[in-house]
Structure formats: C-alpha cells, structure tokens
Amino acid sequence: MSDFSSLGLSDWLIKQCKQLGINKPTPVQENCMPAILQGRDCMGCAKTGSGKTAAFVLPVLQKLSEDPYGIFCLVLTPTRELAYQIAEQFRVLGKPLGVKDCIIVGGMDMVTQALELSNQPHIVVATPGRLADHIRSSNTFSMKKIQFLIMDEADRLLEQGCTDFTKDLETILRALPAKRQTLLFSATLTDTLQELKSIAMNKPHFWESKSETKTVEELDQRFILTPEKVKDAYLVHLIQKFTDEHDDWSIIIFTNTCKDCQILTMMLREFNFPTISLHSMMKQKQRFANLAKFKASVYKILIATDVAARGLDIPTVQVVINHNTPGLPKIYIHRVGRTARAGRNGVSITLVTQYDIHLVQAIEAQIQTKLKEYPVVEKEVLKILTQVNVTRRECEIKLEATDFDEKKEINKRKQLILEGKDPDLELKRKAELEKIRKQKKLFQQKIQESIQKQKHGQLKKKLMKRKQMKKKKAEQETA
Numbered sequence: 001m002s003d004f005s006s007l008g009l010s011d012w013l014i015k016q017c018k019q020l021g022i023n024k025p026t027p028v029q030e031n032c033m034p035a036i037l038q039g040r041d042c043m044g045c046a047k048t049g050s051g052k053t054a055a056f057v058l059p060v061l062q063k064l065s066e067d068p069y070g071i072f073c074l075v076l077t078p079t080r081e082l083a084y085q086i087a088e089q090f091r092v093l094g095k096p097l098g099v100k101d102c103i104i105v106g107g108m109d110m111v112t113q114a115l116e117l118s119n120q121p122h123i124v125v126a127t128p129g130r131l132a133d134h135i136r137s138s139n140t141f142s143m144k145k146i147q148f149l150i151m152d153e154a155d156r157l158l159e160q161g162c163t164d165f166t167k168d169l170e171t172i173l174r175a176l177p178a179k180r181q182t183l184l185f186s187a188t189l190t191d192t193l194q195e196l197k198s199i200a201m202n203k204p205h206f207w208e209s210k211s212e213t214k215t216v217e218e219l220d221q222r223f224i225l226t227p228e229k230v231k232d233a234y235l236v237h238l239i240q241k242f243t244d245e246h247d248d249w250s251i252i253i254f255t256n257t258c259k260d261c262q263i264l265t266m267m268l269r270e271f272n273f274p275t276i277s278l279h280s281m282m283k284q285k286q287r288f289a290n291l292a293k294f295k296a297s298v299y300k301i302l303i304a305t306d307v308a309a310r311g312l313d314i315p316t317v318q319v320v321i322n323h324n325t326p327g328l329p330k331i332y333i334h335r336v337g338r339t340a341r342a343g344r345n346g347v348s349i350t351l352v353t354q355y356d357i358h359l360v361q362a363i364e365a366q367i368q369t370k371l372k373e374y375p376v377v378e379k380e381v382l383k384i385l386t387q388v389n390v391t392r393r394e395c396e397i398k399l400e401a402t403d404f405d406e407k408k409e410i411n412k413r414k415q416l417i418l419e420g421k422d423p424d425l426e427l428k429r430k431a432e433l434e435k436i437r438k439q440k441k442l443f444q445q446k447i448q449e450s451i452q453k454q455k456h457g458q459l460k461k462k463l464m465k466r467k468q469m470k471k472k473k474a475e476q477e478t479a
C-alpha cells in the first residue's frame with residue numbers, strides 16, 4: 001500500500017491528516033486521489049465508512065492551496081446534516097490554509113446565506129433545493145469560475161425518490177462552467193451509472209472496490225423474524241439487553257415514517273431509555289441540536305428516518321436496528337453502514353415480518369451475504385409484550401392529541417407551493433388519479449374473473465365430454 005506522499009499529497013496536508021489519525025490512505029483514497037490531482041474527473045464507488053470524504057477533500061484542498069480563490073469548489077449532498085459534516089472536514093483538514101466555507105441548506109436563514117455567498121467563500125457545501133433557490137433569486141454571487149463540482153452520495157442526488165432533485169440540479173449545472181473537474185462518490189453508484197457519466201463528461205476515472213460483498217466484513221448482519229404485533233417488544237428487549245451489557249454503545253434505530261419515528265421515541269422514553277429523534281418533520285435547528293446531542297453521547301439512542309441513512313459518520317454507533325425491513329437493498333446498505341466504519345466492528349439487526357421475507361432475499365442477493373438469525377429468548381420478549389403494546393397505544397393517543405398529522409399536511413401543501421403547484425388543484429388531481437387507478441384495478445379484476453370463468457367453463461366442458469366418451473365406451477363394451 002502506498003502512503004499519502006507517494007500519491008502526490010503535500011506535506012502540510014499529510015501533517016493535518018496525522019493529527020486526525022489518518023496515517024495511511026484507504027483503497028478509495030489510494031485509487032482516486034492521484035487522478036483527481038492530475039486534473040481528471042473521477043467516479044469513486046466504495047463501501048460505507050471507507051473514507052470517501054477525505055478522498056475528495058484532500059486533493060481539493062491541495063489544489064486550492066496552489067491557487068486560492070472563491071468560489072473554488074461546490075459540494076452537493078442530499079441531506080442538510082451531511083452538508084455540515086462535509087464542511088467540517090474541509091475546515092479541519094484545511095485549517096492551515098484558513099479555508100472559508102459556506103453551508104447552503106434548507107431550513108436556515110436565506111438572507112444570512114446570501115450574504116455568505118456574496119463573500120466568495122472557497123468552498124460551498126449545499127443541498128440542491130436551497131442552492132437552486134439562491135441561483136434563481138440572486139445575482140450577488142457567481143459560480144462561473146468553480147474548479148470542482150463534487151456530488152457526494154451522487155446516486156441519491158440523481159434518483160427520483162421522495163425528494164426529486166433533478167430540476168434543481170439542472171438549474172445548478174446551468175450556473176457552472178463547462179470546464180471544471182467533476183467528482184462523484186457513493187457506496188452505491190451502479191444503478192445510476194449512465195446518468196452520472198453524462199455529468200462527468202471528460203472520460204472520468206472510474207474506480208470501484210473489487211469486493212463481491214457490498215457491506216463491510218466487520219459488520220455482523222442479523223435478522224429477527226417477528227409478527228408485526230411483537231416487533232416493538234423485540235425492540236425494547238434488544239435495547240434493554242444492549243444497554244445492560246455496554247456502557248459506551250450508541251444505537252441508531254431506523255423507521256419507515258416520521259410518525260413511527262416520533263411514536264417510538266415517545267415510547268422508548270416511557271421506558272426511560274435516553275432516546276432522541278431525527279426526521280424531516282422537525283424544525284431544522286432541532287434536527288441539528290438532536291444530532292449534536294447524540295454525537296456527544298448525551299443520548300445513546302437515535303431514532304431516525306432515512307434522512308440519517310446516508311453518510312453520517314458517528315464512531316460510537318455500534319448497533320443499527322432496522323425497525324422496518326428496507327424496501328430497497330440500496331437503502332439497507334446505507335442504513336447498516338452507519339456502524340462498523342473505518343475498520344471498527346458493528347452489529348445490524350433487521351426486524352422482519354412474514355410479509356418482508358422477499359425483501360430480505362433481495363437484500364441478500366444484492367449484498368452477496370446471508371443475514372444470520374439473531375438469537376433471542378422468546379419467553380423474555382413475551383413477558384413484556386402487553387406492557388410495550390399498551391405503552392405504544394398510549395403514545396399514539398398522545399400524538400393524536402397534538403397537531404402532528406396537521407403539520408404533515410401543512411408541510412405537504414408548503415412543498416407543493418414551493419414547487420409552483422396549487423395544493424387544492426393538486427389534491428383534486430390526486431383524487432382523480434386514485435379514482436382512475438381503482439377503476440382500472442376493478443376492470444382488471446373483472447377481466448381476470450371472466451378469464452377464470454371461461455377457463456373453468458372450458459374445463460367443465462372437457463370433463464363432460466370425457467365422461468360421455470367413457471360412458472359410450474362402457475355401453476359399447478357391454479353391447
């Protein structure tokens with residue numbers, strides 16, 4: 001394995017790395033940094049926790065030190081928390097350079113951000129939506145001279161999931177110079193490879209770690225098969241067990257929805273577990289505050305939606321629990337990747353109901369690893385089942401008494417207005433679509449039924465015919 005200096009990194013940066021305990025390059029750094037330093041576009045696909053951030057931060061800082069100006073580099077990332085984490089890496093590693101960074105994310109004051117942008121920071125780290133808003137509404141900054149465009153979690157930025165970034169990305173790309181270096185990184189690039197290649201146009205250097213498995217070896221991947229109604233009791237049992245056995249462990253629990261995240265947080269608090277939550281229906285300042293408290297181990301348990309699935313680097317996390325089985329293998333890979341980072345060990349436990357078995361099979365096929373059953377004394381779980389379910393119901397009632405659902409509705413309407421749509425018209429359109437969908441389903445059901453009837457009728461006819469022939473034959477034989 002080579003060292004940082006043979007990869008072309010300057011002494012001052014090597015010294016900075018040493019201070020952070022980064023002594024030898026990881027494979028993604030070893031294979032991507034020389035190409036970036038040579039001025040090439042680069043696409044790097046390596047497992048979670050393998051040091052992809054430093055693989056782009058270090059060469060950018062080196063190039064910035066040779067010709068410092070603002071805005072030199074733009075980093076795009078799908079979540080606000082991740083934007084802060086990346087900016088921090090630039091700040092820490094680039095300390096001797098006095099790097100000026102600026103974070104442009106939603107949920108924070110736009111005027112302050114506009115001012116910071118006009119001060120020509122060296123590095124801008126942004127989520128696409130808010131940056132596109134600034135580009136559309138302001139002419140006090142220019143990104144026409146940027147040297148680097150970096151898309152971290154690049155596949156997420158390009159996929160059309162619940163947050164679709166494509167329109168904002170178009171706006172941003174139009175504001176950038178064609179002559180630039182484009183760097184794309186993720187642990188799961190392959191699904192969107194073609195789209196990514198069109199963004200990194202200059203024959204990018206593509207590097208992918210050559211392992212068959214998609215998750216790290218240090219991760220012990222487990223599952224528990226449970227009926228839906230017993231899930232929460234398993235969860236409480238597992239947390240009790242982990243907290244009894246380990247003082248210094250942190251746990252992340254992933255849930256499917258914001259509401260589930262909120263209810264589980266309330267429930268675990270009723271059991272006196274130091275729990276805090278992170279989901280997109282919280283105010284941004286609260287999100288940052290909660291994450292900071294979790295990172296500082298003030299709270300040992302974080303319950304989060306997939307807003308925390310990608311990129312977050314919290315070394316104390318030893319356990320990831322999937323309260324629901326992720327619908328996509330890719331989401332599973334990122335979620336469980338919040339533990340067992342940078343060579344550390346970790347455990348992931350996925351709660352699986354009988355309806356999720358096909359999802360587990362898809363996950364196993366993708367990661368090329370079989371999940372092992374996590375041993376639990378079922379008697380212990382059944383002992384707390386009633387208490388857990390009653391507590392959950394109480395929390396649900398408490399939440400219903402708040403304006404949680406109402407807030408969700410308001411947030412949805414706000415989002416539609418921001419997208420330039422009329423919320424009432426949109427609701428009508430959705431209702432009509434739903435009606436058409438139902439009619440279509442009904443129609444398909446009817447067709448299926450008539451096909452079945454027809455088949456049944458044909459079969460009946462065949463059987464009758466056969467019977468008649470048999471009868472005729474028998475009569476002929478007796479005659």
Ligand SMILES: Nc1ncnc2c1ncn2[C@@H]1O[C@H](COP(=O)(O)OP(=O)(O)OP(=O)(O)O)[C@@H](O)[C@H]1O
Nearest residue numbers: 022024025026048049050051052053187311313342
């Ligand atoms: N060469 C290195 N040696 C030791 N530790 C490193 C090295 N490079 C980075 N690290 C550390 O490894 C941890 C994980 O790095 P990073 O967050 O960049 O992972 P990642 O590959 O981006 O993961 P993800 O896909 O989950 O975003 C960080 O704490 C980082 O400081």
